[in-house]
Amino acid sequence: MPLTQIDANAALVVIDLQKGIVDLPTVHPSSEIVSRSAQLAQAFRERGLPVVLVNVAGRAPGRTDAGIRNYAFPPDWTELVPELKQQPSDLLVTKHRVGAFLGTSLDELLRGRGVTQIFLAGVSTSGGVESTARSAYDLGYHVVFVSDAMTDMNEDAHSKRVEIMFPRLGEVETTDGVLKVLASGGH
DSSP, rough: OOOOOOOTTTTEEOOOOOOHHHHHHOOHHHHHHHHHHHHHHHHHHHTOOOOOEEEEEEOOOOOOOOOOOOOOOOTTSSBBBBGGGGTTTTEEEEEESSSSSTTSHHHHHHTTTTTTTTEEEEEEEEIHHHHHHHHHHHHOOEEEEEEEEEEOOOHHHHHHHHIIIHHSHHHHHHEEHHHHHHHTTOO
């Protein structure tokens, strides 16, 4: 379902657009995802709406079939990409899990600002974006997925989330659609 409205207290949450991740092979060029996310961040800032920039600096401690993946990241791996033009007013959340809520202060930061709706962008659709969305939905936030401002390493994983799963958790809209609704005052 396309975006119906922007709540008075909406926030943009950008997942894992950091140097070490945007260099990974993705279905859609990461430069396009970064560019669209930067456009959204600027539009939210211009309207005085919170922008949350999330980076990942660790892994959950559980065992997986993929094996132990406990290693040190290279020095600049966790740094946000400069194209996002991080501002002093932006909220930075560093996570050590797949999603941005568990083990961080994200919910507290958003609730403290009265946020009722979050717009999600970033990498990866089937990882950080989906995990963050599921928690947001469970916590009672209205969730909007900016479908062309996110990507994944796997086409099937990306398309199944955007087409099948995400409409069950929120509204799905494009960057242009979100920018148009923002420009019209939110309705």
